[in-house]
Ligand SMILES: C[S@@+](CC[C@H](N)C(=O)[O-])C[C@H]1O[C@@H](n2cnc3c(N)ncnc32)[C@H](O)[C@@H]1O
């Protein structure tokens with residue numbers, strides 16, 4: 001089946017179930033204008049994040065990898081008015097675009113974008129006694145995915161959800177011989193999750209406007 005077919009189906013679903021609005025469109029346009037890479041989640045994936053946060057009744061969300069805050073907007077829109085989302089971003093230029101996009105979306109009071117290497121910010125969050133978070137969206141440098149999952153468990157409560165994006169690596173995740181650091185780390189993360197005594201999880205392959213990919217969903221048990 002061709003990418004054209006995947007795109008057409010994604011567009012059909014998105015038009016009917018996850019239509020763009022002014023703030024989402026403006027966020028993507030501002031991200032493009034600032035030269036950010038076009039690697040945000042697709043609209044229907046953003047809506048899935050939104051729905052997962054709603055189903056979870058999430059009040060506190062931690063995102064690792066902000067880019068222009070497109071996924072952040074979908075997630076933050078599921079929060080109650082006293083909710084909080086912390087999004088960790090390494091690149092100050094990305095964070096600047098993200099903050100402007102969040103302000104335009106009216107979400108700047110709910111969302112804090114923290115600049116720095118996520119591993120440093122996660123340490124700082126723990127030291128501050130932040131958490132527990134109800135939902136984690138991990139979508140940054142893939143080589144650190146095992147570390148990010150460990151941190152998510154540390155900052156979780158029983159029942160927290162952990163979503164890890166882009167786990168398929170164009171199918172290479174099943175390649176035991178791959179030496180690609182992102183693939184090796186993703187495999188380590190999947191196996192860590194599978195063996196973790198406090199996690200129950202699955203992973204799903206997806207196709208669509210972002211090509212062939214997939215995500216992992218885990219729940220922290222008691
Ligand atoms: C795939 S993009 C995030 C996309 C965003 N979640 C969305 O779907 O709209 C990954 C982001 O992670 C950031 N990043 C890369 N390494 C990082 C690190 N060590 N700590 C924090 N952020 C990092 C990149 O600068 C980039 O903005």
Ligand SMILES: [Mg+2]
Nearest residue numbers: 041139165166
């Ligand atoms: Mg992603």
